[in-house]
Amino acid sequence: MSSQPVPFIPHDAPFNADQRAWLNGFLAGLYSSAPAPEISPASATASENVAVYFATQSGTAERLAKKFAKELKTAGHNATVTSLTDVTPSHLAEQSNAVFFVSTYGDGEAPDHAKAFRDALMGADSLRLASLRYSVFGLGDKTYEQFCRFGVELDDRLAELGALRITPRVESDVDVDEPFAAWKGTCVTQIGTKSNGANGTKHAEVATAAAAAQPVKQSLYSRENPLHAAVVDRRALTSNISSKLTIHLGIQLNEDLPYQAGDACGVLAQNDPTLVDETLSLLPFGAETMVEVPKAGACSLREALLYHYQHTRLSRKMVQAFAEKTKCKTLSALLPAEQAAHLDTFLYDRGLIDLLHEYPGAIETPEELLAMLPRLAPRLYSISSSPAKHGLELHCTIGVVRYRSHNRERGGVASTMLAERVGVGETVPVYIQPNKKFRLPVDSNTPIIMIGPGTGIAPFRAFLHEREALGQKGRNWLFFGERSAQTDFLYSEELRSMSESGHLTRLDTAFSRDQAHKIYVQDRMIEYGATFWQWLQEDARVYVCGDASRMAKDVDSALHTLIEKHGGMSTEAAREYVSQMHDDGRYHRDVY
Structure with missing residues (x-):
């Protein structure tokens, strides 16, 4: 039985780009679930040993790893499930088949417990993995700039070390179950047939296309085109003697930006202008210097630091850039894999401003500065209002992040903006991030x-x-x-x-x-x-x-x-x- 060709919607069909992408993804998913080609006895092999690894921040990657191991065992393979906490490159070199379920969080970081593994694998002296066949299922959130970055890095590095892909990498958004269902059968089949030829690759690519295509509800507003919505209510939910501040925020939407209970509100925050001005005062170029921001175009450096780049938190990339420019042994000593815990401690409560004060003159051009900074990601807040009860007035419940460290007052970018820098009656750019996996039961009688x-x-x-x-x-x-x-x-x-x-x-x-x-x-x-x-x-x-x-x-x-x-x-x-x-x-x- 030959595989069926996957139909597609042509570019001249009467659909817009998003509709065409969704329809093509639907067709890919439909046809990828068709029966796989029968395997002749001559091409079948004995059961395989498969190491299933996970790196998780919230538990989803671990759950998928365990489900996939069950699929492997049902198909007659031997499967073990292991956290990347307990894995080294030398351990990996002993495997013949490995499947990775890895999440990405923050500024494209590996989960906490997988950082040592990542650093060791990326090291220049890492072992060759020519005998390893592998597949990577990446988990991430498309609202963040570095979507599935750890999965991408892992996949690329394994290939560099000589390992052979079982299936192309999957990059799944927050709704993981459909992409997983579309991909798992292909991966199990490919492990069993030891086939990485055209037929196996074609089926894997179809599964990946189905995973990437998620139905998108059409709306006038999105992350790229947010609604500038008025703040209509703001009040403290904690008492004035509390050690922290939590606020209730009311935002007025319009009928073109609907939401459901369980969804999140995405806020495009801006950095504190006072901090931006202090940062610019420590640089050898002017605030109005024009720079090019990917996807945003040309703007002044001040505008770039206000709206487009994250600089209130340090990253490994920033420390490495300063270490290379200054030849500072203190910074360089934080970068080896075995110093990961010390690096995390150093990064935790510092920002770019700290490095600029301590190492003046290290940054010589705007291009150097922007190359080390991650993009400023939207902040997502779980919506605390009901459209059935509150209509078009959306509510958020926000813990305001304020703390002092290294002789400096610091705060969360979005929470301090919403609590202090945007007044009632002023507007904030927002969009809705649907959360289809966090909905009330369909049966209203369900407890x-x-x-x-x-x-x-x-x-x-x-x-x-x-x-x-x-x-x-x-x-x-x-x-x-x-x-x-x-x-x-x-x-x-x-x-x-x-x-x-x-x-x-x-x-x-x-x-x-x-x-x-x-x-x-x-x-x-x-x-x-x-x-x-x-x-x-x-x-x-x-x-x-x-x-x-x-x-x-x-x-x-x-x-x-x-x-x-x-x-x-x-x-x-x-x-x-x-x-x-x-x-x-x-x-x-x-x-x-």
Whole structure:
């Protein structure tokens, strides 16, 4: 049986570019799911040993790695799943087949636990990998400039070291399940046939095309063409004696920029003008010097530093550039792979301004400066309003980042702008980032469990108002945590009112500093584990929103623990149960 040719929409068809791209992607996905060519006994091989690796910041890459290992085992292969934390290039050189699931975060960085592996692999003395066959499934977020950068770097480096691709690299946006489904069958087949000829490559390219093509809802506004929306409300949600500030922001949209509960609001922020002016004062060229910004065209250097480039946080690239220019041994000593932890500490609370003060004269041209700086990415905030309840007034719940380090007051680019530099009545450029994997259940009677400490409460306020406005009868359980009930209980009056009315079936709080020992939302989950398990038995959906580095991991661990205990399961069975929740759309995470 020969493979079917993939039809495509010609350029002269009556569609715009986005519509044509979506239709071609749909057709590619449709035809890539057709039965694969039958493999003759002569071309089939015995089962293969496959090392499946993951590098994850929020858990998605690990979940896909485990699912793919199951696919391999079903196909008769031997598969092991390993975090890149535990992998070295020498270990990799011993493998015959390797599949990588790797995420990218921040300014194109590898996940924290994979940085040592990345640095070692990129080293000049890395081993040749001529006997390795591999495939890379990259995970990222297209709202960021360095989309899937770690996956791209990994794929290119493995090829440079002599490894042979099993399938072309996949670069998946935040909605990973459809790209994964389109790609996995091809990869398993290619591993089994040991074929990297034209036929195998063609099928892999079709799968990659299907993965890259996501349906895009047509809108007048986007990241490239944002709506300049008026700020209509801003108020503090924390008390004036709190150790931190969280604000409620209201933004007036129009009918051409719709959203759904669960979506995010993208804000195109600008850097603090005072910081930009100080930065320019330390450079040997004028603020009005004209520079060329990719995708933006010619503008003054001041405008470039205000709107287009991130310079409030250091990156490895910036340190390396200064080390090379100044021949500074202190900076150079931070760059070897074994010094990754020290480098991270150095980068954590410094910006470009610190290097300019400490190493005057290092930057000689505007081109040198801009070449080392990452682009200023939009900031995404989970929407805390419901279109059914609040109409065209969109709400965001924003933790304002302010701190002092190295004798300097510092702050988050977007949060300080929205809290201090944009007045009510003034406008901010915004767009909607859909989050299709973070939606209320289709069946309005389905119970939901929401876990959202701090600003993670945002989408759950939207969910609660949406369900209430639409008269939905499903039960609602919210876990909320913060430092103190007196100073940091966000939306306390609304939540208490919903509890009293019965719309919020359960409200369990964890205020970490209101007692001698700290209590967090994951502790409340364990405390009420029996009831939590009962809700799961009644088909409840679980939603988690908030910090990925600690909270989301602790909540996930608590979920496994309570399922193991109250479900009477082994540790492995609990893992399988949670994995099945993911597959069935019963476990949703919006973590950052």
